[in-house]
Amino acid sequence: MAFFLETLFGGLMAGMLYSLVALGFVLIYKASGVFNFAQGAMVLFAALAMARFGEWIPAYTGINHFVLVNLLAFTGAAAVMFVVAWVIEFLVLRHLVNQEGTTLLMATLGITYFLDGLGQSIFGSDIYKIDVGMPKEPVMLMESTFDGGIMINQEDLVAAVIAAALVALLSVFFQKTTTGRALRAVADDHQAAQSIGIPLNRIWVIVWCVAGVVALVAGMIWGSKLGVQFSLSTVALRALPVVILGGLTSVPGAIIGGLIIGVGEKLSEVFLGPYVGGGIEIWFAYVLALGFLLIRPQGLFGEKIIDRV
Secondary structure, three states, X not given: OHHHHHHHHHHHHHHHHHHHHHHHHHHHHHHHOOOOOOHHHHHHHHHXXXXXXXXXXXXXXXXXOHHHHHHHHHHHHHHHHHHHHHHHHHHOHHHHOOOOHHHHHHHHHHHHHHHHHHHHHHHOOOOEOOOOOOOOOEEEEOOOOOOOOEEEEHHHHHHHHXXXXXXXXXXXXXXXXXXXXXXXXXXXXXXXXXXOOOOHHHHHHHHHHHHHHHHXXXXXXXXXXXXXXXXXXXXXXXXXXXXXXXXXXXXXXXXXXXXXXXXXXXXXXXXXXXXXXXXXXXXXXXXXXXXXXXXXXXXXXXXXOOOOO
16 A cells, blocks of 8 residues: 555656646647647756756856855746747747648747757757755655655655646636736637737737746756756657646646646556556556547547537
8 A cells, every 4th residue: 555655646746747847738729729849849948048057157157055046047047938938929920820720830840949959059968957956865754654654755746846836826827817817818719809909919928938937947847857958858748648638728637637647657657567568657648648539539628629610
């Protein structure tokens, strides 16, 4: 029982990180109808920016205070992501309004390769490390209940708490603020929102900026765990099954889908891995997503699209 709970907790914590990346996909799709394949590249670019700012600030300013350096590096990386978001919206997506979905998809694929190349040109192609002081040592819980207790990775726990806090903050932002309500109105009906004076271009810039901050937090967490390298963009794309499972238009779906995928990966690796071979954790989520596409294409919480002639 203790081992099962340990695996379950590990899956829940991994699932929160998947939910965080999936949230970036959902936010942009809800507001603009664009499936942003560049979200993984945005995670990588944001992580590269924060890692390099973390090196440049002490080297060029003489500031060596750990917390202050990380705060400045995060702020600088956030500013970079705001600029990237504005440039993408202004130079690319603004000119593709009302275009076919395939055209928009190809545009985001082009943005992916552009960000990969730009990141390598500006920040270099070495493997960098983000150190934000996350604890590395595991902690034992419920030792009085189970013999030996349940071992929890503190780094995963802190990362899951950060991800959950950001998701909660975004939920409050969308539900309680004027800008958030405008974003929801645009998501429901672009033309109706524009007819009552909501500026679509400004809303889309805000959405891309929010997605940039989400990418930055995800990049900071993944970079702290795995190091900042160019394979990070493919790691972020592991959130795609989460989006398919939860629904392209559902923020709660991104959260629930992430938790399901995270737990499913861990449990399948532990309990099914010995029978079907290792590596099941890598492909399990995609098989599950394929099953949902066959049974419920809109996902658990997605909206069913009905075309009327």
